Amino acid sequence: MANYRRELGYLLPYLGPKRLQDIKPMDIRQALDRMAAQGLGTWARSKALTHLRAIFKEALALELVHRDPTAAIRLEGSTRARAGRTLEPGEATLLLRAFDSWPTWEVGMALRLCLAMELRVGEALGLRWEDVDLVEGTLIVRRAWTALGGKGILTEPKTPHSRRTLPLPKATLERLKARWEELVAKGARPRDLREAWLFPSPKDPGQPLNPHTLAHALRKMVARLGIPPLRVHDLRHSYGSLLLANGAPLELVSERLGHANPSITLNVYRHLLARERAAWVVDPEDLIHRPTAQA
Structure with a gap:
């Protein structure tokens, strides 16, 4: 399939140059386990597996394969983006x-x-x-x-x-x-x-x-x-958390981390941003009566 290499993305190196028809459930499980050994979390592996499921779904429709090896694969834990531990x-x-x-x-x-x-x-x-x-x-x-x-x-x-x-x-x-x-x-x-x-x-x-x-x-x-x-x-x-905690714009943090878009950064650091937003308590009287700079 034309989109095979592009859509597999980060999972591709772990599967190697296999043809779609040759990929077995055990190949996928081993590839996901190798991703985990590299420190890639549940969310990253879930995203890779989602791409692979989409490829096999299309392959089945086009009768390029006779079964979907991803059907037997389940990931442990939540598939939502999760933040790692942040250093003190x-x-x-x-x-x-x-x-x-x-x-x-x-x-x-x-x-x-x-x-x-x-x-x-x-x-x-x-x-x-x-x-x-x-x-x-x-x-x-x-x-x-x-x-x-x-x-x-x-x-x-x-x-x-x-x-x-x-x-x-x-x-x-x-x-x-x-x-x-x-x-x-x-x-x-x-x-x-x-x-x-x-x-x-x-x-x-x-x-x-x-x-x-x-x-x-x-x-x-x-x-x-x-x-x-x-x-x-x-x-x-931890670096991303420190940047956000010190007031760096989300777009800048996303750029530094190399995320595809700021929404990925937001999903990973949503918990931190929620705490930062909660700290912003501004009384409207303070805004209305704040003295203005003299010319």
Whole structure:
């Protein structure tokens, strides 16, 4: 089907180059389980499954397949968008220090980018040095590095809006500049370095870190710090929550997160926005009698 690849979206890398007629219920279940292992929540998996159901519904109508393998698949929990755990300011401070002190610079900095730049795991690991402008202080998301069958594969960003240019926070930019200077001092040629992965695998520098590496490291960090369990995706969620709590417009937060549209951001952070709106209590007398500035 012409729309097969486009509509499957993020689920496609997990199913591989299978023909519609060859996809079995177990293939779908394993693909959804792999998405969950990558930190993708119920809502993301539900959306992917909805796309797949629509494809098989059309395929049945066109008599391209004789059965719908999605009929046997059920997702646990609610299919509504749910917010992850949000870090408390003290927890974020402890984690930022833990990132800096982690033995492997690549792991610590990748986790910092997930928290400080609202990146998805795959987006962070898919970065090359050429995607970082150390002069302008920006970072471009062009690709993602995700897990499939125990190995990593390069994919397009999750949506067209996920391909974006982001401003680098000052502290993060300083750390990236220091790392660049360190690598050049060790003999790396700038031209070659720009084509290198920002977070190369220690086993094979020609590939990024294993997609599961960050989750393993974060579990160790939170255990040592004595804070409640945390997913890597919760780092990204925490940044979005901090932006909204500090008055950032919903459209800006949606743009930074790479959401397809602000309605997705609203669904994820509706609970937070409800609390923020409840805090706005304005007496009409205050508005009417507020003194005006003198000319």
